[in-house]
Amino acid sequence: MTSTDKQRLIIIGNGMVGHHLVEQLVERDATTRYDITVFGEERHLAYDRVHLSEYFAGRDAQSLALSTSDYYAENDIALRLDEAVTAIDRDNSEIVTPLGRYPYDQLVLATGSYPFVPPIQGGDRPNCLVYRTLDDLDAIREAGRNANTGVVVGGGLLGLEAANALKGLDLDTAVVEFAPRLMPMQVDSEGGELLREKIEALGVQALTDRATQRIEDGEASYHRMVFQDDKVLETDLIVFSAGIRPRDELARDCALEMGERGGVVIDDHCLTSDPAILAVGEVALWNDSIFGLVGPGYQMAKAAADTLTNGSERFQGADMSTKLKLLGVDVGAIGDAHGDRTPGARMYRYLDEIKQEYRKLVVSSDGKKLVGAMLVGDNSYYDTLMQYYSNGLELPDDPASLILPSSEGAPTLGPDALPDTATICSCHNVTKGAVCDTLDAGATDLGAVKAETKASTGCGGCAALLKSVVDHELEARGVEVDQSICEHFAYTRQELYSIVQVEGIKTFSELLEKHGQGLGCDICKPAVASILASCFNEPITDAAHVPLQDTNDTFMANMQKNGTYSVVPRVPGGEITPDKLIVLGEVAKKYQLYTKITGGQRVDLFGAQLHDLPDIWQALIDAGFETGHAYGKATRTVKSCVGNTWCRYGVQDSVGMSQQIEHRYKGLRSPHKLKFAVSGCTRECAEAQSKDVGVIATEHGWNLYVCGNGGMRPRHAELFATDLDDETLFKYIDRFLMFYIRTADRLQRTSVWRENLEGGLDYLKEVIIEDSLGIAEELEQQMQTVIDTYECEWANALSDPEKLKRFRSFVNDERPDPDIIMTSERGQLRPA
Amino acid sequence: MTTATALKTETDTMTWQTICSKADLVAFSGVAAWLDTSDGPAQVALFYLPGHDQELYAVDHHDPFSRANVIARGIVGDLKGQPVVASPIYKQHFRLEDGQCLEDESVQLRTWKVSFKGDEVCIEV
Ligand code: SRM
Ligand SMILES: Cc1cc2nc3c(=O)[nH]c(=O)nc-3n(C[C@H](O)[C@H](O)[C@H](O)COP(=O)(O)OP(=O)(O)OC[C@H]3O[C@@H](n4cnc5c(N)ncnc54)[C@H](O)[C@@H]3O)c2cc1C
Ligand code: SF4
Ligand code: FES
Secondary structure, eight states: OOGGGSEEEEEEOOSHHHHHHHHHHHHTTGGGTEEEEEEOSSSSOOBOGGGGGGGTTTOOHHHHBSSOHHHHHHTTOEEETTOOOOEEETTTTEEEETTEEEEOSEEEEOOOEEEOOOOOBTTTSTTEEEOSSHHHHHHHHHHHHTOSEEEEEOOSHHHHHHHHHHHHTTOEEEEEOSSSSSSTTTOOHHHHHHHHHHHHHTTEEEEOSOOEEEEEEOSSSSEEEEETTSOEEEESEEEEOSOEEEOOHHHHHTTOOBOTTSOEEEOTTOBOSSTTEEEOGGGEEETTBOOOSHHHHHHHHHHHHHHHTTOOOOOOOOOOOEEEEETTEEEEEEESTTSOSSTTOEEEEEEETTTTEEEEEEEOTTSOSEEEEEEESOGGGHHHHHHHHHTTOOOOSSGGGGTSOOTTSSOOOOGGGSOTTOEEETTTTEEHHHHHHHHHTTOOSHHHHHHHHOTTSSSOTTHHHHHHHHHHHHHHTTOOOOOOSBTTBSSOHHHHHHHHHHHTOOSHHHHHHHHBOSSOOTTHHHHHHHHHHHHHOOOTTSTTTGGGSOHHHHTTSEEOTTSOEEEOBOOGGGOOOHHHHHHHHHHHHHTTOEEEEOTTSSEEEEEEOGGGHHHHHHHHHHTTOOBOOTTSSBEEEEEEOOGGGTOTTOOSOHHHHHHHHHHHHTTOBOSSOEEEEEESSTTOTTOGGGSSEEEEEETTEEEEEEOOBOTTSOBOOEEEEEEEOHHHHHHHHHHHHHHHHHHOOTTOOHHHHHHHOTTHHHHHHHHHTSOTTSOHHHHHHHHHHHHHTOOOHHHHHHTOHHHHGGGOSOTTOOOOOTTOOEEEETTEEEEO | OHHHHHHHHHHHTOOEEEEEEGGGSOBTEEEEEEEEETTEEEEEEEEEOTTSSSOEEEEESBOTTTOSBOGGGSEEEEETTEEEEEOTTTOOEEETTTOBBSSOTTOBOOEEOEEEETTEEEEEO
């Protein structure tokens, strides 16, 4: 077909659902029959609104993006961002934007919804904001800079999320709710009370039963809010989160059929009253309901894509059950959680005021089926309850057991008890049957199932359930997942680690002889080298170890693309004397090295030839430098801010602490590289929350964060312990690092290790802080061994002529490698 | 066969060139050396697997993937029983026996006959 034969399909809105529709269309090869154009009012490409709040927790727009403009370009889809559609001209089948008119054959409305701002006098004052888009969050952040206090109007799900965000901006935060309790849609009065206690304990004030009458100039703060009973509350910043309304203005203006309270009416095919126009997502009204969740929106997108390509899928409604963690508090609501939509429904309730947990079961009048449930404080019950609910499973004889705490934790419904029709992932509508089908078709692990079915790639809420189903089904199929590290050892890294440790094996050849076969390879050799180093810390250049190392470790420098090496001396905490800086400059000049400040607060000298490395290092060591291990899966840098010695906000000496940490752990080898940072106060200039180990000063000591990551898949570090003194801080870090070194897979950063750690952060805290495994002392001793045996490995090599022989470019000639050709750019040399 | 005769005559004209001594080698690893051939100088990577059926191998030092001269600095091992070296840059494996790249059929390193003559390492050119 030439492009003129194609129909013109226009999609208005590039939000979550609009983008999902595009993906669905691409999957169905719809671009062969449609010229597709997408209009988006926001400047950003579709992003993950569900995780919008993580924008404040450090994620940027790019990492929230659901796609790339390349994806659109590759699939020949025209994407017009920052261009809002202002009208639909149905008579001429055209849409109108400030930049022109565009004809369509088929049109899809995916305009989502907008935050409702109640008509309150003064509600349009400056610093009265909403919480829906990235731009909204930028505005809140900006306003937050000059504010001390913030109020969220609306105590629902999004309101509490907004409150969390304000708290994260260091504002004294309050939530004002019109109803008598928080989250009135999801929880009842008992649950609401508990929620209030929990939230107030976190320092967020919760004011319920408050109707705001007007907002005016404040005395102590920017605004004063006046309530129905003339009580007042002063605050600098207000965020409205009082519900959402469909963005149906385009549809209304062109007289499509609308719901009484708004929303564009659609049928099961997502068709509006005009068969040329479809609607999906939060703007659409199906069976008198708006679905304010992304899962149902995705299902609509599928149905709409089928409608546009003559497929058969229909939208048949969706479940609105949710589980959330708000301000660190678990809340879950399933089905008819209030029990007011089911005649004759009866309830079981469990309330624990000490642990602050509340659970409620709503069962059918005959007591056989679960029609709803409510959870506050502990969502571990959710998955099982959800399965009973969504699959209509018959309840056990004593349904209360499903919400009572039992000594083994929550009673779980084994994956084998689930019928094939059981929905595992509601975002992508994946059933257990579909998971089994992919396994039957040859998938052999969780990753493959995810890639094939997309399960667990939406909100992520189903991850644990999906894993247990996949594990169980693999086992049932007799698939033994081969965890061997490579063909030379039938063991995992963890198993090899304990063999080495228990049997005291000190060399690769001994390990190979006793437990392996063949010569080894580039997988097992470096892995074993790393294990040996973590256990015994012998110099990696010793004859027994040197052939195991990757080239970077062998030559204690990072190989570059032209075969030259880079040199990175350690600069603990980023603090360096002018004299040392001068030496770096002199060495770089003498050997003509390209010089660059790294992202890790030190200096990298690039372009050294193999045979020059010893002389370069001799000069550096003479000036007091040590190796920086930039080449190793080892402690890299401890980044630091300047701290209270200079900074007016600093509350501790972050440079001093970062140096203590760097000297303590330098030379430590581990499954992957280790990065640390220390900030002198909560402003966090050292970005400690993106490191494997992050330390942030408090008035009383140090807060410890663990398992953060920058790089390709950034992960925010998690708060592990607060207000630690120096000694406890080191103790926890010792234990944490050694536990990671013992149990992680090869090349697994702490972030990925943590995500795969069964039992999660709570388990990690038990092991490290409470010593639940009784290994804390052993871990500390092992760390002490590594600390005590530290030696700069460059200094070690320089003192041994045998080791230095290794640094000849050629063993029989001093001719340099003629293929290393440099050219000059911006005043320095670089590979030609 | 004609090719066989051709080969034979060529081998007849070959000589052994001393490259280095045993002490210059690194057990279970590689070193690089210059070799003078009739086509000009070549960089070879010498691998030493003491105690194995074949103890010495010589292949190109030049890595055809990265175009850097680095093969001697790769990790040596075996895959399915065949001794290999992994390029230190992009990690392709090359069979030491004949230089064949295991990831890409069309790529092969040159190889040379190499052996100990007493304590000396000699390559046939
Ligand atoms: C030099 C430097 C870039 C710079 O000029 O600033 C750098 C350079 C390299 N990085 Fe990096 N990274 C450098 C800071 C970072 C940072 C920033 C930081 O540490 O604050 C990150 C993100 C933080 C993190 O790791 O969480 C970073 C994330 C990576 C990653 C991705 C890791 C991940 O978990 O996703 C890799 C790839 C890998 O390790 O597998 C990588 C790998 C590399 C390698 C080793 C790639 C390679 O194999 O050749 C580069 C070699 C450098 C060399 O030859 O010396 N580099 N790299 C930085 C050295 C810091 C230092 O002083 O030691
Ligand atoms: C903070 C927050 C947390 C949330 N958490 C969850 C959660 O945990 N679980 C869950 O299921 N859901 C959650 N949601 C809801 C979820 O984000 C929405 O259900 C989902 O984004 C709806 O997708 P949509 O495409 O219909 O609308 P949107 O994602 O809002 O996209 C609509 C897009 O259309 C654009 N647009 C509107 N009018 C026009 C026009 N005239 N011309 C051009 N473009 C236009 C808008 O600018 C917008 O970009 C959350 C929402 C927020 C704000
Ligand atoms: S983190 Fe705090 S102490 Fe450190 S430089 Fe930034 S503002 Fe100053
Ligand atoms: S339920 Fe949301 S990703 Fe599966």
